[in-house]
Amino acid sequence: MxxxxxxxxxxSAPVEVRERLAFAKSNLGEAHGSLLAAAPLRESxxxxxxxxxxxxxxxDNVTEAVPAVRxxxxxxxxxxxxxxxxxxxxxxxxxxxxxFEVACGLDSMVLGETExxxxxxxxxxxxxxxxxxxxxxxxxxxxxxxxxxxxxSTTAITRxxxxxxxxxxxxxxxxxxxxxxxxxxxxxxxxISAATARALRSRGAGTILVCSRTHERAEALAxxxxxxxxxxxxxxxxxxxxxxxxxxxxxxxxxxxxxxxVPLLRTRRPRPLFLIDIAVPRDIERACGELDSVYLYDxxxxxxxxxxxxxxxxxxxxxxxxxxxxxxxxxxxxLQNNHAALEERYRNRATNATLSSPAHTPAS
Amino acid sequence: xxxxxxxxxxxxxxxxSCAVTLRRLRAGDGGMRLQRxxxxxxxxxxxxxxxxxxxxxxxxxRCPLTNLFETQAFVAWAAVLFFLLIGPSYRVxxxxxxxxxxxxxxxxxxxxxxxxxVAATPLVHSAWIDFHAPIAxxxxxxxxxxxxxxxxxxxxxxxxxxxxxxxxFLLLPSIEQLDVIHFRLLIMGFAMLTAGMVGGIVSxxxxxxxxxxxxxxxxxxxxxxxxxxxxxxxxxxxGRKVAVASMTSFVLxxxxxxxxxxxxx
Numbered sequence: 001m002x003x004x005x006x007x008x009x010x011x012s013a014p015v016e017v018r019e020r021l022a023f024a025k026s027n028l029g030e031a032h033g034s035l036l037a038a039a040p041l042r043e044s045x046x047x048x049x050x051x052x053x054x055x056x057x058x059x060d061n062v063t064e065a066v067p068a069v070r071x072x073x074x075x076x077x078x079x080x081x082x083x084x085x086x087x088x089x090x091x092x093x094x095x096x097x098x099x100f101e102v103a104c105g106l107d108s109m110v111l112g113e114t115e116x117x118x119x120x121x122x123x124x125x126x127x128x129x130x131x132x133x134x135x136x137x138x139x140x141x142x143x144x145x146x147x148x149x150x151x152x153s154t155t156a157i158t159r160x161x162x163x164x165x166x167x168x169x170x171x172x173x174x175x176x177x178x179x180x181x182x183x184x185x186x187x188x189x190x191x192i193s194a195a196t197a198r199a200l201r202s203r204g205a206g207t208i209l210v211c212s213r214t215h216e217r218a219e220a221l222a223x224x225x226x227x228x229x230x231x232x233x234x235x236x237x238x239x240x241x242x243x244x245x246x247x248x249x250x251x252x253x254x255x256x257x258x259x260x261x262v263p264l265l266r267t268r269r270p271r272p273l274f275l276i277d278i279a280v281p282r283d284i285e286r287a288c289g290e291l292d293s294v295y296l297y298d299x300x301x302x303x304x305x306x307x308x309x310x311x312x313x314x315x316x317x318x319x320x321x322x323x324x325x326x327x328x329x330x331x332x333x334x335l336q337n338n339h340a341a342l343e344e345r346y347r348n349r350a351t352n353a354t355l356s357s358p359a360h361t362p363a364s
Numbered sequence: 365x366x367x368x369x370x371x372x373x374x375x376x377x378x379x380x381s382c383a384v385t386l387r388r389l390r391a392g393d394g395g396m397r398l399q400r401x402x403x404x405x406x407x408x409x410x411x412x413x414x415x416x417x418x419x420x421x422x423x424x425x426r427c428p429l430t431n432l433f434e435t436q437a438f439v440a441w442a443a444v445l446f447f448l449l450i451g452p453s454y455r456v457x458x459x460x461x462x463x464x465x466x467x468x469x470x471x472x473x474x475x476x477x478x479x480x481x482v483a484a485t486p487l488v489h490s491a492w493i494d495f496h497a498p499i500a501x502x503x504x505x506x507x508x509x510x511x512x513x514x515x516x517x518x519x520x521x522x523x524x525x526x527x528x529x530x531x532x533f534l535l536l537p538s539i540e541q542l543d544v545i546h547f548r549l550l551i552m553g554f555a556m557l558t559a560g561m562v563g564g565i566v567s568x569x570x571x572x573x574x575x576x577x578x579x580x581x582x583x584x585x586x587x588x589x590x591x592x593x594x595x596x597x598x599x600x601x602x603g604r605k606v607a608v609a610s611m612t613s614f615v616l617x618x619x620x621x622x623x624x625x626x627x628x629x
Binding site for chain 1: 390397520524525527529533534536537538539540541599602603604605
């Protein structure tokens with residue numbers, strides 16, 4: 001009786017391969033049925049996200065199960081050529097360690113990201129609902145969740161944002177607190193400024209004003225962000241109500257200079273002003289950041305913070321690995337201590353199952 | 365005096381709170397459990413601190429404000445009281461980290477200086493005296509916590525301005541929140557100080573004598589904080605300048621108080 005994981009991720013396979021192997025959420029239940037019919041497995045669970053596709057399984061006979069799972073992946077997705085070179089495989093302790101690392105975000109493209117835990121939970125509950133998991137995988141996944149929770153709460157692996165947009169949102173929150181009362185002005189509709197505005201909106205930013213030299217683009221972004229498009233010439237007159245400015249125009253010279261800003265500041269209520277300059281060449285004169293209660297960050301500042309946060313997470317991952325190893329050891333000990341009892345349980349179930357049907361019996 | 369042992373024990377808890385802060389700086393924003401632990405440690409210190417004031421008050425037969433030592437201990441106690449009330453109700457993260465060291469400094473300065481002496485002149489009893497002194501000292505506690513939030517504001521503001529974010533960045537609240545709480549503490553402190561002043565004026569009429577330096581000191585503090593509250597209220601002063609002015613006012617108040625008490629024969 002062995003635990004196995006067979007799959008691929010963002011490191012082992014390019015996106016062209018990953019997208020061909022991805023399972024649609026809607027028919028994941030059916031896929032479980034086909035998998036258990038195609039391969040001699042006692043328990044199974046399929047994890048499919050944009051960065052990984054993995055099959056976790058408990059098998060009686062690994063030499064038969066592994067090629068069968070590989071065949072299943074190939075045939076289920078009707079692939080013309082083999083994906084074997086992209087697939088990795090871990091067994092027993094290696095499998096446990098892999099799942100624990102995945103759940104903790106240690107195997108993610110963005111180290112320490114937390115979205116993966118929700119995806120693993122979804123994958124597990126789907127597998128459980130269709131009766132594909134049993135005593136061993138149930139415990140394995142539960143322990144993976146508690147390991148992730150433990151590691152998240154005791155280490156700094158999730159600390160600090162790692163993208164320009166989320167770093168800007170973190171800064172905005174440390175200036176204004178809750179963003180509900182903040183008015184955001186987006187000048188220019190570049191990709192990063194749109195992502196930053198989206199991130200601000202997702203954390204509850206109040207009004208969003210969008211202006212661009214091309215008014216149609218401003219309208220499109222405003223519609224997406226449930227904001228309001230204003231004409232490019234209007235930005236200075238709307239300034240008195242604004243708390244956060246995201247600027248990314250293609251202008252060759254700064255459009256916001258200290259001389260322009262000083263009289264505009266007098267028209268505002270006494271509140272901090274957060275200027276995010278994403279444009280290259282820069283849109284906002286560096287000297288604006290010297291003014292009282294004005295906080296200016298350009299693209300380099302934001303990228304530097306994102307990189308520093310990433311480096312800090314990488315340093316922290318060493319401590320995480322030690323904790324993961326402890327959790328893995330506990331699970332492996334449990335599996336060894338209960339090996340005989342589990343074998344007995346599965347033998348009895350197999351005997352009963354042959355009397356009723358050849359299909360897989362949902363485990364308790 | 366054996367009651368001092370309770371104040372020493374309270375210091376052990378405040379020191380432990382400082383140690384918890386150092387741990388939190390390492391754990392970062394994952395240290396929520398440590399925040400609760402810190403609150404518990406501070407509450408335990410506060411309990412011992414209260415026992416000290418109770419025993420001392422019992423021995424004095426009045427509110428324990430008969431000398432510089434007792435007054436200092438009372439200011440620190442009021443600061444911890446405000447921390448325990450404000451920390452959870454405004455959800456001010458990391459407030460304890462800045463409160464504990466300040467309280468520790470104030471108490472240790474009092475414990476280690478030879479200022480715990482029996483008052484030379486017999487103290488006159490009056491309901492107004494018993495009212496005005498403690499409320500003025502509790503006002504000082506509010507100013508002490510205003511000092512703490514102002515310090516937090518300056519640290520966070522500096523990090524945002526210089527774009528150098530340390531591990532305290534995520535633990536500290538936003539500068540807007542700190543600014544609002546700071547102002548509320550100033551208003552609260554000033555209102556209580558005004559009540560204490562009124563009590564002082566009435567008791568002056570009853571007792572008939574008050575040492576002049578003390579009156580000058582109290583009036584100066586009242587004018588200082590009154591100006592600060594008005595300047596912030598009407599936005600003449602804003603941002604980091606308010607924080608700097610508040611911290612300076614608190615230091616001047618404490619230094620002035622020591623000066624007034626040590627100069628008096």
